[in-house]
Amino acid sequence: MSKLLHLDTSIQTSNSVSRRLSAAIVDKLKNADEDLDITYRDLAAHPLPHLTEPVFAVHVQSADASGLDAEQRDDVAESASVLAEFQAADTIVIGLAFYNYSIPSSLKVWIDRVVVAGKTFSFGSGAGPVGLAAGKRVIVAIARGGVYAEGSPSAHREHAETYLRHIFALIGINDLEVIVAEGLVFGPEASAASEQMAMNRIDALPAMVI
Numbered sequence: 001m002s003k004l005l006h007l008d009t010s011i012q013t014s015n016s017v018s019r020r021l022s023a024a025i026v027d028k029l030k031n032a033d034e035d036l037d038i039t040y041r042d043l044a045a046h047p048l049p050h051l052t053e054p055v056f057a058v059h060v061q062s063a064d065a066s067g068l069d070a071e072q073r074d075d076v077a078e079s080a081s082v083l084a085e086f087q088a089a090d091t092i093v094i095g096l097a098f099y100n101y102s103i104p105s106s107l108k109v110w111i112d113r114v115v116v117a118g119k120t121f122s123f124g125s126g127a128g129p130v131g132l133a134a135g136k137r138v139i140v141a142i143a144r145g146g147v148y149a150e151g152s153p154s155a156h157r158e159h160a161e162t163y164l165r166h167i168f169a170l171i172g173i174n175d176l177e178v179i180v181a182e183g184l185v186f187g188p189e190a191s192a193a194s195e196q197m198a199m200n201r202i203d204a205l206p207a208m209v210i
Contacts, residue, residue: 005039013045018097049109086133120171143184
């Protein structure tokens with residue numbers, strides 16, 4: 001049975017373009033595989049805490065956890081669960097809201113739980129890091145208020161898709177599939193047209209789940 005991990009990040013709940021796009025992607029994949037096992041995390045509604053030094057030491061460096069308090073132990077357990085969900089998933093779908101030229105902090109906190117030396121990447125012998133999570137399919141649906149596509153005047157301010165491509169490449173995933181709806185603040189007609197174009201791209205996505 002294939003497993004899919006679905007993440008949403010938008011602080012909007014009732015009118016979020018990124019949530020609608022990510023849901024459409026999941027629906028398409030679910031329709032192609034009715035036995036698809038889906039795990040959902042709403043990182044905006046239920047954010048993970050930022051990593052602290054004691055939790056980092058246990059989660060990332062496998063330090064002794066005996067000195068942690070109850071809250072920190074809960075954080076370590078949740079961090080382990082987040083990492084396990086990612087490692088078990090064959091496909092990851094991310095609904096990404098573009099905030100202040102970058103990713104939401106809630107997604108960065110999630111990334112800090114899954115990009116772990118010895119678990120999802122290792123340090124090579126002089127040739128740089130080696131990704132250990134290759135073979136997963138990652139689809140990212142991005143909603144941007146302005147226009148930041150390559151060739152646009154604001155392209156140099158785009159630090160979300162660029163960052164995700166680099167961080168997933170670190171763990172061995174080099175072929176992100178990215179769907180973008182942008183120019184969403186330029187009025188209802190422009191917003192609706194951009195969202196529809198993104199939905200059309202979703203319709204054209206290969207339906208297979210890795």
